[in-house]
Amino acid sequence: MKIFLDTANLESIKKYNDMGLVDGITTNPTLLSREKENPAQIMREIVRIVKGPVSLEVVGTTYDSMMEEAHRLKKYGKNVVVKIPMLPDGMRAVKKLKEEGIETNVTLVFSANQAVIAAKAGASYVSPFIGRLDDAGQDGMTLVREIVQIFSNYKFTTNVLVASVRHPMHVIEAGKIGAHVVTLPPDILGKMMAHPLTDKGLASFLADWEKVKKENPNLSF
Template sequence: MSVYLDTSDIEQIKILSDLLPIAGVTTNPTIVAKSGVKMLNLLPRIRDALDGDGLIFGQVISTNADDIVAEALKLNQMVDNFIVKIPVNMQGVKAIKRLKNEGVTTLGTAIYTSQQAFFAALAGASFVAPYINRIDMLTGNAIETVESISNLLSHHAQTCQILGASFKNTKQVIDCLSIPQASVTIPVALVHQMMENPCVNEAIDQFNQDWLDSFGTLSHEEK
């Protein structure tokens, strides 16, 4: 089980990777476009923000297998510990299979069904990324889909990992993490929602006040 940040916000990567056990950063073409920085410059900045640790995921924009493979090979040279994200359709699976033979680690993305994940894993993908909220919007059964994927992988592709993506609320994240083999990539806003709770601060304030009432100072030193 691992938690990744789904962002290109360099400052938030620095802040959250310092505070939390973050395994790396995922991006997609929309995230990169919003950053206004192309991959050649963005990926090294993300690597620096992670202090050289963790995995970095970046997605191809090519749509046929030959071009996907050529683009993936170029992306794979930009930073170390890089995982190439490839949408799972016929051309994508063909490219994943070829890239496996090239020694390039891939993630099958835009997963809406268990059969997509199954074929991506058999082709050689090391990760598959079901789109949790998008599946819920279409069918209402995203977690059932992830459970089905987990079951298939346990029987047929045990080295492939689930990386849940496309979350819109914290319940979706926790439900996904409850499934064996599942890790998650979370938008920055959701990470803050999961960690920031006013009740915690209220409890801390009460503890400190009780201590002050008894000892007069927030210290373990004797007066």
């Protein structure tokens, strides 16, 4: 399972990319609006830093506006994946972009029917928003399970990209189901690395080593 970072924060991207944990990036207008830098500069820098797929989202809602934006966004780099909303005109754009060799990520997917439509249109990625479904009283992971099963049944090549991840258990469940990718905020990735027993064990090891040093003042290795 690949891990994408869902952020436009350059500091976080550099931090986790240096650890070798970032397989790709997803962004959206909301994430870009939270940063102080110019959005164009941010997108250009993200594409430079990260070698994997970088999803940059259109803001238009008509076929012509989405196509124009898609071609403009693609100029940021070869690894750009154009995020397209789940709309009728969006599916038309996805089909055309596939014909042009441009990868797409269909966003704001909330049903298996929408996922199938996106795959049929030629999407490279489909992004079910599980956290928002959970907030609405539905089970987001049930949707992921349905999409993975359907795609497997019919050998769709579209990747299932689990989005709107709210906690580390979402990542584990997505992996158990067989989702291809999860995209998560930096704080969730940080939580995945942490465990109180790790902290406790490390503190114990260091305390014991201090005792060894005191008993052996000339110790070197």
